Structures are given as structure tokens and as C-alpha cells.
Amino acid sequence: MKHEIGDIIQIHCYKHNGKIHRIWEESMVLEETDDYIICGNYKTKVIENDGRSHRTKEPAIVFFYKHNWFNIIAQFKDFGLFYYCNIASPYVYDENTIKYIDYDLDLRVFPDGGYRVLDRNEYKYHKKIMNYSSDLDLVINNELENLINMKKENKGPFDVKFLEKYLNKYQKMLNSK
Numbered sequence: 001m002k003h004e005i006g007d008i009i010q011i012h013c014y015k016h017n018g019k020i021h022r023i024w025e026e027s028m029v030l031e032e033t034d035d036y037i038i039c040g041n042y043k044t045k046v047i048e049n050d051g052r053s054h055r056t057k058e059p060a061i062v063f064f065y066k067h068n069w070f071n072i073i074a075q076f077k078d079f080g081l082f083y084y085c086n087i088a089s090p091y092v093y094d095e096n097t098i099k100y101i102d103y104d105l106d107l108r109v110f111p112d113g114g115y116r117v118l119d120r121n122e123y124k125y126h127k128k129i130m131n132y133s134s135d136l137d138l139v140i141n142n143e144l145e146n147l148i149n150m151k152k153e154n155k156g157p158f159d160v161k162f163l164e165k166y167l168n169k170y171q172k173m174l175n176s177k
């Protein structure tokens with residue numbers, strides 16, 4: 001099913017064991033192709049697996065992929081552009097919701113272009129207790145390398161001009177509500 005630009009959808013993040021990890025209550029569809037869907041959100045309610053909730057503090061443009069094992073969140077903070085990239089299964093769409101499995105490893109990209117891989121210990125722990133297969137481990141590590149190379153080459157969401165196009169589109173759509 002293709003979405004209309006401006007549709008409001010939810011995002012559900014799961015862990016490998018099938019348990020819900022996090023829910024974003026609202027995200028606006030900005031574009032959808034055969035390979036990805038791009039959404040925007042701002043001050044959206046996020047519900048954690050323990051029931052706590054908070055609202056996002058800055059506008060974000062989020063890229064979900066149908067064939068890549070990662071998603072990318074560009075966060076427009078007052079003190080610069082940050083990226084939070086999740087190593088995660090390709091998304092599926094079900095009941096007005098984007099759904100994916102989070103595989104712990106994250107890539108954090110800072111405004112100066114530097115980056116850091118986060119949560120390696122969490123990944124090792126979950127790999128053991130949730131029995132990630134060796135094939136899955138290979139895919140996850142290869143996709144982490146692909147994501148890092150994408151960042152180094154400033155491709156896709158890491159191309160600021162490409163990204164700003166979607167931020168401007170999102171802001172115009174919010175202002176027209």
C-alpha cells in the first residue's frame with residue numbers, strides 16, 4: 001500500500017524476541033518509493049516498553065528502508081544536526097504502522113561529522129540471550145559497515161541538501177495545518 005503525502009502513521013520498534021520496545025505515536029509521511037519511506041515528526045509522544053513516555057524535543061526526519069538493515073533519524077537540534085541510526089530489520093507496514101526489529105547497535109553522528117558506534121555490549125548480550133544466528137550476525141555487521149560507508153560518502157540522508165529538502169517540505173506541511 002502506498003501512502004499519501006501527509007498521512008499520519010505510527011512507528012513500532014520491537015526486539016528480536018517479539019516484544020515491543022518503543023512506540024512513536026505520530027509521524028507524517030513525506031515520501032514513499034519502492035525502496036524507502038521518509039517521515040517527519042516533532043513533539044511526538046514516544047512510549048517506552050516500561051510505560052514511561054516523553055515527547056521528542058526537536059524536528060526529525062526519519063528514513064526507513066525496505067531492503068537495508070538500518071533506519072536513520074536526522075535530528076535538528078538547536079546546537080546542530082545529529083543523526084541517530086539504528087541497525088534494524090527492514091521495515092514492514094501493517095495496520096497504519098511502520099514496524100521493525102531493533103538490533104541494538106547504533107551509529108551516532110555529530111554536527112562536526114564525527115561518529116561513534118554505540119551499544120556494542122548490549123548487542124553482545126542480546127545476541128547471546130535471544131540466540132541471534134550467525135547468519136543474522138553477519139548481516140548486522142555488514143549493514144553497520146554499509147551505513148558507516150554511506151555516512152563517510154555523505155550519501156542519502158547524510159547529504160545535507162537532500163535532507164534539507166525534506167525538512168523544508170515537513171515544515172511547510174506543518175505550517176499549512
